[in-house]
Amino acid sequence: MSNVETSSAPGSVPKLAVKSLSHCYGRGESAVWALRDINVEVADGEFVVLLGQSGCGKSTLLNILGGLLHPTQGSVEVSGVPLFAAGKDNAPKLSYVFQEANLLPWRRVLENVTLPLELRGVPKAEREAEARELLEIVGLSDFALKMPYELSGGMRQRVSIARALVGQPDIVLMDEPFGALDAMTREHMNDFLQELWTKHRFSVVFVTHSIAEAVFLADRVVVLSSRPGAVRSINEVDIPRPRRSELMASEEYSNMSDIFRQELK
Amino acid sequence: MTSLDSGASLEEKPVENKVEQPVYVRHRSMIGAGMVVLFFILWEAAVHFFEVSRFVLTPPSKVFEALVDLAQKDYFWEHFRYTVSEILTGFALAIVLGVVLGVLLGRSRLAEAMFSPFIVASQVTPKVGLMPLFLLWFGFGIQSKIAMVTLLSFFPILKATMLGVSSIEQIKRDLFQVYRASTWQRVRHLEIPAVLPYIMTGIETASVLAVTGAIVGEYLGGSRGLGAFIVTTLSQLQVDRMFATILVLAVFGFLFYSSIAAIRRRVVSWHESVRLSN
Ligand SMILES: Nc1ncnc2c1ncn2[C@@H]1O[C@H](COP(=O)(O)OP(=O)(O)OP(=O)(O)O)[C@@H](O)[C@H]1O
Ligand SMILES: [Mg+2]
Numbered sequence: 001m002s003n004v005e006t007s008s009a010p011g012s013v014p015k016l017a018v019k020s021l022s023h024c025y026g027r028g029e030s031a032v033w034a035l036r037d038i039n040v041e042v043a044d045g046e047f048v049v050l051l052g053q054s055g056c057g058k059s060t061l062l063n064i065l066g067g068l069l070h071p072t073q074g075s076v077e078v079s080g081v082p083l084f085a086a087g088k089d090n091a092p093k094l095s096y097v098f099q100e101a102n103l104l105p106w107r108r109v110l111e112n113v114t115l116p117l118e119l120r121g122v123p124k125a126e127r128e129a130e131a132r133e134l135l136e137i138v139g140l141s142d143f144a145l146k147m148p149y150e151l152s153g154g155m156r157q158r159v160s161i162a163r164a165l166v167g168q169p170d171i172v173l174m175d176e177p178f179g180a181l182d183a184m185t186r187e188h189m190n191d192f193l194q195e196l197w198t199k200h201r202f203s204v205v206f207v208t209h210s211i212a213e214a215v216f217l218a219d220r221v222v223v224l225s226s227r228p229g230a231v232r233s234i235n236e237v238d239i240p241r242p243r244r245s246e247l248m249a250s251e252e253y254s255n256m257s258d259i260f261r262q263e264l265k
Numbered sequence: 266m267t268s269l270d271s272g273a274s275l276e277e278k279p280v281e282n283k284v285e286q287p288v289y290v291r292h293r294s295m296i297g298a299g300m301v302v303l304f305f306i307l308w309e310a311a312v313h314f315f316e317v318s319r320f321v322l323t324p325p326s327k328v329f330e331a332l333v334d335l336a337q338k339d340y341f342w343e344h345f346r347y348t349v350s351e352i353l354t355g356f357a358l359a360i361v362l363g364v365v366l367g368v369l370l371g372r373s374r375l376a377e378a379m380f381s382p383f384i385v386a387s388q389v390t391p392k393v394g395l396m397p398l399f400l401l402w403f404g405f406g407i408q409s410k411i412a413m414v415t416l417l418s419f420f421p422i423l424k425a426t427m428l429g430v431s432s433i434e435q436i437k438r439d440l441f442q443v444y445r446a447s448t449w450q451r452v453r454h455l456e457i458p459a460v461l462p463y464i465m466t467g468i469e470t471a472s473v474l475a476v477t478g479a480i481v482g483e484y485l486g487g488s489r490g491l492g493a494f495i496v497t498t499l500s501q502l503q504v505d506r507m508f509a510t511i512l513v514l515a516v517f518g519f520l521f522y523s524s525i526a527a528i529r530r531r532v533v534s535w536h537e538s539v540r541l542s543n
Contacts, residue, residue: 066443096443102436106458106535115454119444147535173443 013080016042021074033228034060045201049218057229058207095164097174101156103148110144134162154185174206223263323505331505348490355414356475367426400486410482417478418471425467429460462536465529
């Protein structure tokens with residue numbers, strides 16, 4: 001393990017660059033600095049995990065990356081283009097997996113997955129073909145025409161992942177996507193996400209406060225400190241893939257977990 | 266009747282896992298019909314047993330006779346059509362006004378703050394009390410009755426629409442923001458479908474009030490419509506005809522309400538309010 005600032009080769013443009021980003025909620029007396037001077041880069045096809053205690057600003061950072069919130073200071077660039085400057089046509093393709101599946105209850109599973117393409121104006125036949133492919137990948141082809149309420153919590157979250165992967169997004173943002181699931185389903189979903197990512201190699205920023213999840217999934221773990229949220233360390237996880245749940249019993253794994261536990265204190 | 270397919274896994278059919286329903290659930294409508302028949306029998310018996318004057322309570326047999334008689338009179342159906350057109354026109358106006366204003370007030374905190382005193386005031390005012398004013402403004406013709414129908418049925422629709430617009434979750438709006446949806450796309454794919462169940466519930470509630478509005482309006486002014494006809498039967502002490510007319514109104518109100526409820530169940534079949542009641 002090594003503490004490094006960035007993993008992208010010198011000179012190349014990173015997929016995502018967060019530059020001296022700070023965010024403050026409220027003004028004057030009641031101002032709260034949620035984020036202070038964050039610098040992070042994500043290489044193309046890299047899996048980066050943001051790890052930090054509750055309230056340290058993980059969601060705030062992810063919301064800024066997703067364009068849901070304007071930062072007080074600093075900038076975000078996707079492939080060298082500032083996020084907030086880009087017009088609708090050359091906007092980077094981002095997608096977001098929320099803590100809850102956040103499906104539209106009036107749309108069938110298939111129509112939920114096609115939504116991002118529909119908003120981008122992709123013709124119906126084309127977007128349905130692509131959505132069906134993704135439903136196949138997440139193992140829900142038989143449920144394409146079901147309504148969301150006919151699915152279990154884990155199945156819904158898989159639909160939401162399919163929706164996030166449709167249309168080859170530049171970056172997939174995930175805010176504790178499995179936080180609402182029970183421990184067993186969560187482990188299963190982590191396995192499944194790793195497998196998907198290994199096959200398709202999209203860039204990911206994944207938020208969690210579970211050390212186990214971080215070590216299991218990440219290429220690099222960005223540990224955030226609390227109040228105000230700042231980058232405490234950036235750590236490469238060089239455990240070979242595919243990682244299996246048996247990993248949790250290994251010495252390598254517990255060493256790494258101990259380090260993060262120390263970092264989070 | 267309900268046989269459980271033992272081979273079906275829970276994962277595949279999470280919602281079709283029904284349990285055997287008790288007798289009173291399976292034969293619900295038959296029990297209801299039986300009670301109605303029993304009610305008419307008791308009514309008939311009570312009138313004869315207690316020798317109630319026919320000017321106070323007419324036995325159902327006489328009411329049905331009057332009904333058959335009225336059904337052959339053109340003027341009766343003329344009154345009926347008049348009332349129905351008041352209801353449909355006033356109700357349509359209420360839907361348009363209620364939805365448009367509800368969306369505007371639901372979207373803007375400022376507008377909501379500005380208008381809420383008026384909304385509260387008009388809710389606590391007995392609106393039927395405004396009918397004489399409507400007669401003054403709109404005359405004894407159909408306009409004053411339409412105004413009454415609209416006034417009564419407008420508020421539930423307005424309230425429901427406002428509630429619907431303001432209860433769209435932020436996380437749903439965020440989803441559309443991440444994909445940089447245009448304003449029109451947000452209206453079309455998020456706001457309309459999300460608010461529809463609320464609007465439909467408001468419309469359903471309002472449908473009952475629309476009928477009330479028309480009848481009250483006709484009681485107080487004019488000589489046309491079933492409400493005015495009831496007043497006539499009363500002045501001529503034709504209690505059997507009065508009951509027969511009320512019966513026709515009840516049947517109409519029931520059909521009106523249940524067709525709107527059926528439309529609601531079809532349009533927003535995905536919503537909890539429909540799924541949980543089935
Ligand atoms: N809308 C807001 N207005 C004011 N303060 C906020 C707002 N949202 C978050 N905060 C504050 O900013 C800080 C960071 O919040 P954030 O939601 O980003 O934390 P988090 O790391 O995602 O926590 P968790 O793990 O519990 O989800 C917290 O101290 C919180 O009180
Ligand atoms: Mg959070």
